[in-house]
Amino acid sequence: MIQFHAYKMLQTADGELPLDVSLTFEKGQFIAIYGNSGVGKTTILRILAGLTEAEKVDINVGDDIWDDSLKRFHLPVQKRSIGFVFQDFALFPNLTVKENLEFALSKNDSTQIVSELIELMELESLQNSKPQNLSGGQKQRVALARAIVRKPEILLLDEPLSALDDEMRFKLQDYILKTHEKYQLTTLMISHSIAEIFKLSDKVIVIDKGKISKQGTPNEVFAETKISSKFQVTGEIISITKSDIIYVVQVCSGNNIIKVVATEEEIIDYKIGQKVLVASKAFNPVIQILL
Amino acid sequence: MNILTGTISKIQSHEGISLIKVRSSNVIFSSIVLDTPETAHYLQVEREVRIIFKETEVIISKDLKANISIQNQLSCRIESIKKGVILSQINLMHEDQIIKSIITSNACEQLDLKENDSVMALIKTNEVSLSAHD
Numbered sequence A: 001m002i003q004f005h006a007y008k009m010l011q012t013a014d015g016e017l018p019l020d021v022s023l024t025f026e027k028g029q030f031i032a033i034y035g036n037s038g039v040g041k042t043t044i045l046r047i048l049a050g051l052t053e054a055e056k057v058d059i060n061v062g063d064d065i066w067d068d069s070l071k072r073f074h075l076p077v078q079k080r081s082i083g084f085v086f087q088d089f090a091l092f093p094n095l096t097v098k099e100n101l102e103f104a105l106s107k108n109d110s111t112q113i114v115s116e117l118i119e120l121m122e123l124e125s126l127q128n129s130k131p132q133n134l135s136g137g138q139k140q141r142v143a144l145a146r147a148i149v150r151k152p153e154i155l156l157l158d159e160p161l162s163a164l165d166d167e168m169r170f171k172l173q174d175y176i177l178k179t180h181e182k183y184q185l186t187t188l189m190i191s192h193s194i195a196e197i198f199k200l201s202d203k204v205i206v207i208d209k210g211k212i213s214k215q216g217t218p219n220e221v222f223a224e225t226k227i228s229s230k231f232q233v234t235g236e237i238i239s240i241t242k243s244d245i246i247y248v249v250q251v252c253s254g255n256n257i258i259k260v261v262a263t264e265e266e267i268i269d270y271k272i273g274q275k276v277l278v279a280s281k282a283f284n285p286v287i288q289i290l291l
Numbered sequence B: 001m002n003i004l005t006g007t008i009s010k011i012q013s014h015e016g017i018s019l020i021k022v023r024s025s026n027v028i029f030s031s032i033v034l035d036t037p038e039t040a041h042y043l044q045v046e047r048e049v050r051i052i053f054k055e056t057e058v059i060i061s062k063d064l065k066a067n068i069s070i071q072n073q074l075s076c077r078i079e080s081i082k083k084g085v086i087l088s089q090i091n092l093m094h095e096d097q098i099i100k101s102i103i104t105s106n107a108c109e110q111l112d113l114k115e116n117d118s119v120m121a122l123i124k125t126n127e128v129s130l131s132a133h134d
Helices: A041-049 A097-103 A112-120 A136-148 A166-182 A194-200 A218-223 B105-110
Strands: A002-012 A015-025 A030-034 A056-061 A064-068 A082-085 A154-158 A186-190 A203-208 A211-216 A231-243 A246-253 A256-262 A275-280 B002-014 B017-024 B027-033 B048-053 B059-061 B072-083 B087-094 B097-104 B118-123 B129-132
Touching (some): A002 A041, A015 A041, A015 A211, A030 A041, A030 A194, A041 A082, A041 A154, A041 A186, A082 A136, A097 A112, A097 A136, A112 A166, A136 A154, A136 A166, A166 A186, A194 A218, A203 A218, A211 A218, A231 A256, A246 A275, B002 B027, B002 B097, B017 B048, B027 B072, B027 B129, B072 B097, B072 B105, B087 B105, B087 B118, B097 B105
Parallel strands (some): A030 A186, A030 A203, A082 A154, A154 A186
Antiparallel strands (some): A002 A015, A002 A056, A056 A064, A231 A246, A231 A275, B002 B017, B002 B048, B017 B027, B048 B129, B059 B118, B072 B118, B087 B097
């Protein structure tokens, strides 16, 4: 079990914001952290990694203590069994892909993990290339492999896929899931994509203004409406168009855009960008077989 | 969306599907759901629930005693009509409850609907969703 508690006063554009978060999760879980920008999500990961100090921080990973502010104990970042992937990948530009991975090895580690990861992440044909010759998605795949070279207990992913296009993102999600399972990692990932969270995570934590506002399975957090309708999609309103006396609301959900009819009275409450649940009864949709 | 509140009065379940009767003022609504009291905690007799159905699923009949399969039949008075080119919105008054219906303007003309007309609002059982009222 991993227990995390931290208190830190954050300096934000809107003034001071107290970050006060207590988290408990099991080893092997995939945890998503969701919330608006500037609410403290990245700070949580950085405190867990030991990269950022906090006024009060207690972290226990299994039987190991990483932080105990009462006893003034702080395990330095290099002694924490952690892999980190940020949004802006920082590979060594003068080293090849393979060398980048090898560089992350500890002194006495066997290099077998490097070839294993190269195979798992399908980097064989790129292993002798320098980072400047890789695409964004390829670089991120290398960054992910490098974060796992030391077989960390905890993998921290800070929006690693947000700079990539959809196709690349879906592929990388599969790699992340594959490595999470193969190396039995405990993974914490910051993500803004509800579809991504549904695909990857066991548990999602919603952070709002420095506090946990909601947590549970993705279904409990994003789809729990207790409405009996079985045809449910969560997404974001992307447009509202008047059409005769009704309005057509377009909702983007993952890769799909769906259209829902609404009345003039209803659209008063709708805004572009709003997260919504679209529900219909299981009796209405028709299924067509795709050839 | 039309949203009414009511109290569950009867639940009949069979192989994962349930027919739920919900009393709302003096009308008993029928809703069919792919849940049972075992899979949805709010499906309990005497529980308050929301009855939800879309405007576009509300059929209007001038025949006040129609012999048809539709289970949910509410006697209403037409409060107002908003007419469009293709569609029209009929705002209905059922006791003190507003129910909205969206039908084609053609249908509205065919039935010669006018304010204060007495009509029946009809909603099929499988168009009624339920949601926990808490």
